[in-house]
Amino acid sequence: MLGIEIVSDRQKRTPFSLLLQAGPTLDRIDYQNGLVGRCMRDVLGFSPPLIIGEKKVDEIADRTETSLKQLKKVLLKSSGSCAFAPPPHHAAVGQN
Numbered sequence: 001m002l003g004i005e006i007v008s009d010r011q012k013r014t015p016f017s018l019l020l021q022a023g024p025t026l027d028r029i030d031y032q033n034g035l036v037g038r039c040m041r042d043v044l045g046f047s048p049p050l051i052i053g054e055k056k057v058d059e060i061a062d063r064t065e066t067s068l069k070q071l072k073k074v075l076l077k078s079s080g081s082c083a084f085a086p087p088p089h090h091a092a093v094g095q096n
Contacts, residue, residue, distance in 0.1 A: 002046045004064070006071070015042055020078055022071065029067045029074070035060065 006022050008014045016022040027039035038045040048060065 002048070003040075003043050004046075004068075005043045006068075007042070016075070020075060022075060025074055026067060026071045029070050030064070033063045033067050033070075035063050035067065 005013075006016065006026060008016045023039045023042040023044065026044055027037060030037050030044065035046075038047070046060070048057070
């Protein structure tokens with residue numbers, strides 16, 4: 001299982017305002033990008049198959065990165081400011 005916590009400030013781990021609905025918004029964006037996750041407030045959980053190839057892991061990471069970039073645009077429109085930055089490409093994917 002993999003969880004991605006989205007926060008407005010990565011250093012301070014400051015959560016987004018509940019009014020922004022960042023987690024549910026990311027969940028909808030992910031679904032539009034072909035990903036199925038589980039939204040737990042501002043944490044999006046993934047449970048890929050136990051047998052998964054590197055190519056599929058890369059595809060999930062690419063789609064997740066796309067979704068995070070789209071979320072950033074939505075949050076910027078909603079709040080006017082956003083310190084949110086997606087993690088570096090494939091940062092935690094494939095690490096044991």
